[in-house]
Amino acid sequence: ARTAALIVAAGRGERMGGAVPKQFAPLGRSTVLAHAVAAFQAHGGIDQVLVVIGAGHEAQVPAGVRAVIGGIERRDSVRAGLAALDCTHVLIHDAARPLLPAPVIDRLLAALGTAAGAVPVLPVADTLAHGDALLGAVVPRAGLLRVQTPQAFRYDAIVAAHEAWDDAATPTDDAQVARAAGYDVVTVEGDNALEKLTYPQDFAAAEARLAARLV
Numbered sequence: 001a002r003t004a005a006l007i008v009a010a011g012r013g014e015r016m017g018g019a020v021p022k023q024f025a026p027l028g029r030s031t032v033l034a035h036a037v038a039a040f041q042a043h044g045g046i047d048q049v050l051v052v053i054g055a056g057h058e059a060q061v062p063a064g065v066r067a068v069i070g071g072i073e074r075r076d077s078v079r080a081g082l083a084a085l086d087c088t089h090v091l092i093h094d095a096a097r098p099l100l101p102a103p104v105i106d107r108l109l110a111a112l113g114t115a116a117g118a119v120p121v122l123p124v125a126d127t128l129a130h131g132d133a134l135l136g137a138v139v140p141r142a143g144l145l146r147v148q149t150p151q152a153f154r155y156d157a158i159v160a161a162h163e164a165w166d167d168a169a170t171p172t173d174d175a176q177v178a179r180a181a182g183y184d185v186v187t188v189e190g191d192n193a194l195e196k197l198t199y200p201q202d203f204a205a206a207e208a209r210l211a212a213r214l215v
Ligand code: C5P
Pocket: 008, 009, 010, 011, 012, 013, 023, 052, 070, 071, 072, 073, 074, 075, 076, 077, 078, 093, 094, 095, 096, 097, 196
């Protein structure tokens, strides 16, 4: 198997409101993006790392790492990355999730032995409620899962799934694209360290994990 890691980092990170998109912000001794790159480079099961970057942000790619230019929506960036890869399996990862424990990669690669796709998931601990016209109405959380990245796929399967995707809809991850095309996507245990950095306060939690060597 030739296994690639595809890190999408071409988003604008608007909810963060910082001077640079969140994936390039400082974290620990490097940047958010550099942490994710390093986690894949350190794993023996990953043969190549490709970053998808927005035009003009090429200088933010860690030295020696290959990069291609992304698109308007996340799925456009994923497609651009997939087109630039030569591999049998691919782990697609959000740069906004910098702390990536090696055991999660181990579990994903093991699951790919039989399934076309595998995703890390965690249960929902909070109460969920509607914020719109149904304000306050509680959504039963039993059976609900938080789906993280990296998401692992057979390369041929995820390429075909993205080709088949109805462009009227905007997918928030790749597992839903694979499932819509009929591929089997199994779940493996996720990790709280993989939490996506979305708001400024999320950085403090990530710094604390780094300082405590919880990743
Ligand atoms: O905005 P959100 O946090 O959902 O983005 C998830 C990931 O997808 C981020 O790492 C972001 O940089 C990436 N992305 C991208 N190209 C886009 C939009 C988002 O690579 N056009």
